[in-house]
Amino acid sequence: MEIVFEKTKGLTDTPTHYCPGCTHGIIHRLVAEVLEEMDVLEDAVGVASVGCSVLSYEYFNTDMVQAAHGRAPAVATGIKRVLPNNRIVYTYQGDGDLASIGMAEIVHAAARGEKITVIFVNNAIYGMTGGQMAPTSLLGQKTATSPFGRDINVQGAPIRISELLSTLDGAAYIERVSSHDVPNIIKAKKAIRKAFETQKQGLGFSLVEILSTCPTNWGLDPNESLDWVKEAMVPVYPLGVYKDITKEEK
């Protein structure tokens, strides 16, 4: 019988711990499929962060190094700089990890043009610790630590990472995509592929920001969560390519 679908070799058989309706699982699959299709699973070293994706070291079928909260880009720098050039080094980080405690590490890794790929999953909240406000939480968003809604005069406004990092000369490819429906998931995979190709060609730092859901901590069901990404998050975090040095050179 002809095989019409197979699980990617880029993922292990370990069942994930992610909540129903969370799009981490989809994003894991996209990253794994891209690494498999590029035939670099055997050359890749992933760096897991702290937060919901902390256990990603059990799910990706590549060598994995678990990093302290926010420090994944520094750990990835150490790995990439000492291994032979053909190795593919990637981090998988959430918005609390990358945009709050790890802000210095991500900005300087991008500024140095580290030849690493960052998969940045933005769901506008801290998931693992139980739904606290993230730097990416929207204005008015109620969380465990902004129970009256995020107020611009109290907690400030959300940070737009893709825009911020695209101002740095070391950044070679930066795109924001979303995981809220099939067309966008297909676009997300293309962006992830492009980011890893950027690294493979040695062009510089690459990052894909993927808008993602957190039904459990948003207090919404999975369908409502997908709608919230589309209707509430996308207007604040516009999708698109923010940096592509291959286009600029043309």
Add this chain to the structure above:
Amino acid sequence: MAKVLMKGNEVIAEAAVQANCKYYFGYPITPQSELVAYMAKRLPEVGGLFLQAESEVAAINMVYGAAAAGVRVMTSSSSPGISLKQEGISYMVGSELPAVVVNVVRGGPGLGTIQPAQSDYFQAVKGGGHGDYQIPVLAPATLQEIVDLMQDAFDIADKYRTPVYLLGDGMLGQMMEPVEFKERPAIELPEKDWAATGTRGDGGPRIVNSLRLDPADLEEHNNHLQAKYKKILENEVRYENYMTDDADYILVAYGTVSRIAKNALQKARSKGIKVGMIRPISLWPFPEKAFHETRDKVKGYLTVEMSAGQMVEDVRLCVEGHAPVHFYGRTGGMVPSQEEILKKIVEMAGGEL
């Protein structure tokens, strides 16, 4: 190789290069900045890599990544910077990653001073970061001893898969002395079959990780670490006994202070007071045996430190009340003088100057 005149911080750096360390990640801080600058120039010459990190926090995490990828790697800093590195050091212990961390200690707390101190003893030998752990700590007293201990530091790190501290102070970092770099045969070390380098040809994914959510699993890991520390206690104790055979009194000092104490000891001897000295070279594991062998023969110990009294606690733990343990210390970057130490020795011996 002939002797060369070098500055302490540069000796630390060159000794690391001679110990086949080709990778360095660091951040400038006085009084160890010459070390960073030396590495920036020197490592490209040996096909290695120097990278200035955005912070000490980033630097230790780059070391974590490089060590996870299986290379010999080091970082250095001075007290406030070492505090920032504690998170990464604890993670390295948890993930069992080898590296050498140099602390050229300056006075604290806080921003303190850039003058020499030994006030990071507790931080170095009692854990420092979170969790149940120990770090082997080597404390050279001369620039030549830096050269001699650096290879040991890297070998201990690789042999036991642990971070190792080389603990100096601002005086050691800034002084100049002649040193000789001698060829030393490498010892046999275990293969790094745990390193994350990409799986091609090595049979499958490797995971470098310090997370163990199951308490039984984490307890087992802690037991494994403790068993490793027991082996280090058995094998890696280093100390110098100086004129202790006939001594009525024993000075205890490490690092540069031991050199001043040695001079005071000679003066005391010329006055007829039989003084010896125990100089711990490994601060952890602490040289218990040196005290067990002397504590029933001597009339007292005098511990001298550039701190308010830190190592003296370990001395008391080893002496266990068998003899009085006295203390003399200066803090804040002040260095104890020969005269001050001599006065304390004479007092201890019940005499007058």
